[in-house]
Amino acid sequence: MARPTTMWRRRAAGPWRRLDAISRAMFPAIMLVVGLFLLGLPLDLPGQAALRPVFTMGCVFFWSLYRPAALPAPVVVGIGLLLDLLGLTPFGLWAVLLLLMQGLTIALRRRLVPAHFLLTWAAFSALSMLATGLEWVVQSWFVPAALPWQPAGLQIVLALALYPALAAFLIRVHRGPAAVELV
């Protein structure tokens, strides 16, 4: 007798709950795309061109660390291509860089998740330095000429400085609108 009633309840709540679950699962990806769009507005912020890759790197690192299922590799590729098309970086470059970042983050996951925030911050700094350095190398190779290092340096500094704020925001998102509820 108990079984039919539970079946009925689950079916009644089904579509809404599924919609809720889907929106929660897609929240990180949608937030990334909307953020990239908004950072293109002519806001005249200092270093605005560098903010887009910094925001993307921060989000990819954070979600890969705390919820790898939130940003599967194909989504990361899509976001990388979007970043390449929005900025004028060589097509596919950021897709490769973000995937490398995600791979390394997932490899380091077991050590980083229980660690102190300072350690994750250091890890992110190292990874963003690596990605920006690779970006500089590849772009210089494609031009071909040694590009100035200052913009890359600015990007690294911004990544370093803005990660705590971004992480604080993403932790709220992680617990709030994007939290996975076990149904």
Add this chain to the structure above:
Amino acid sequence: MIRLSIPLRQILSRLTLPFMLMLSLGFVLIGRADQNFTDHLRSGLDDILAPAYMLVSRPIVAAENGTGALARLLSLDSENAALRRENARLRQWQEVAMALEAQNKALKSALNYTPPAAPRFTTGEVVADLGGVYARSVLVLVSPAAAHGLTGAIAMDGRGVAGRVVAAGGRSARVLLITDLNSRVPVALGASGAPALMAGTNGPDPALLYWRPGHPPVEGEMVLTSAAGGAFPPGLPVGVVHYNAQHDPVVLPLADLDSLRVLRLFSYPDEQPALTPISHSRPAHAHHARSR
């Protein structure tokens, strides 16, 4: 959904990342091999984004303009600063006028002078600031009627050359600014029109290269575009020569590149020599091919 056995699913999930990495590397290769492919994708995306940006940025522009009385009070200070900047710019314009006067005299002395054909132009609003770390570009929303064959058009704000259209879609145009690393503009210095090359450095002021040996640019000289190479028409105002802290000559652009709002895009008649890096007629063919 297909139900797979757990080990198979684990193998698949492990292979996703390497597979996607190979795919992305493939994208890089495709982008390197065929620049047109990337340009098409980019202008397609720009066409979608430009109206969306327009929609979002309208309230921001309204707030910036500050229509209310309180907003006007608050903007007094910035207005003052703007007027001061305007004054400085007008002084620069005085020099433009003087340079043009000198040029005019020289031209009148040449009796068989025929004025160049008038350019076609369209005006568009700057809706997005889409640069990268190594790129300076803005997205301009243009009316679909005027968007045809805009690639290669020269973008000017009210004061001087801001850049050049590198990719144009159905209703958007992407302008590469003169401060971009890839920007090279042949220029003429001062009233004498001594040739030099203005190269973008990614910083606010482009550098001056290849001036005539023994005749370095003079501080405060006007910089106008030169027809050398055929990419630009001669005589458009670009900026003023200035020596920076490293004693290298740079150009202070007349155009307000940090806060571009409206750009005029000038398409010049296709009469320039074949050296032009971006052909003026290519996009027309491309457009025909797409519309077929």
